Amino acid sequence: MSLCIAGARGLISLAAALMLCAGAGAAEPWDPGRIESLAGWRWAAPLAFDLPGGRMLVRRFRAPVAPVDAARRLAHAGRARFGQLQFSGAGLLLSGVQDGRHWLAQLQPAEAGSGETTGLLSSLEPGRRIDAGFDPVALVPPDARPVLRASSRMGRAAGLLASYLCPGPYRRVDAAVRDALQGRHWQPAAMQATAAAGDAPGRARSAAGEWVRPDGARLTVHLHPRADAVVLTFWHRPKESS
Known part of the structure; x- marks a missing residue:
């Protein structure tokens, strides 16, 4: 897969903040936890959020490889879901759009010297949301x-x-x-x-x-x-x- 590499500074994820008010989980349409090339990765249960722009799904994970290797494996397993790689300090961001769904993977080094990666995978599907019933x-x-x-x-x-x-x-x-x-x-x-x-x-x-x-x-x-x-x-x- 060919990735377009770009610099990025000051990138902030809304998904991380939203996890403070997360409710019950929902099913992920694409389950990377079942992909053989990502064997050994530990995935948290998916969480679902309804934003003004659509429905967002979020999953935390931990990979037993460095961020660069984790990005390469996730990009390959994503099958065209990720088309751009960005550097943000010591971390990496993968992003892309497939069939109208926006994908973002944030990869950060785990503890110093561990050679592992902690990450947050999110996707946004415009239009799919439910009414909160409160204004x-x-x-x-x-x-x-x-x-x-x-x-x-x-x-x-x-x-x-x-x-x-x-x-x-x-x-x-x-x-x-x-x-x-x-x-x-x-x-x-x-x-x-x-x-x-x-x-x-x-x-x-x-x-x-x-x-x-x-x-x-x-x-x-x-x-x-x-x-x-x-x-x-x-x-x-x-x-x-x-």
Whole structure:
């Protein structure tokens, strides 16, 4: 296979960040773990994410060879999935497109002197995604600017991670989000437990923390102050994980 080699600096993978909010795994359409030429490689279970551009599948792996050899073997096993090789510091990136699906493999040296490679293989298929069933727009101040929005597969449903940059002081943003949550029947998880014990429900002091709805949905709210704004992040799950 002929590879086009190009330099690359400052390359950052969104997939690595998204793994922090990963849900249940999904089947990989191309399984490199079953390929004989990659025997001895250790593959983690696949994870599936729904991004604005389509559905992404991610797998971590470890190979008993150096990054250059791992890139050569993976490119050969990929059968035209990878058409470009890029250097990023001590690591390598393989990328390409096949049948409309975008492929990216990130290869880094493992522990010093081990002669092994740790990697992250991801693919994005445009158009294939499921609706998270939750829109946080109604919960943010009107002058908020969207920063990130992505959903992750959780069984047959989807969880949603969304971040916004909200101008203004922390106290004002916090109060606006808190009032919006309670106006749409969200309740702090701690207060729900209090109500279940027979005590009268109270009123939340802050929007930050865990919220629940009667249908079992859960919402984690984070507020991070900046110099003149607040970073507001929602993590919505359709129901509590069992």
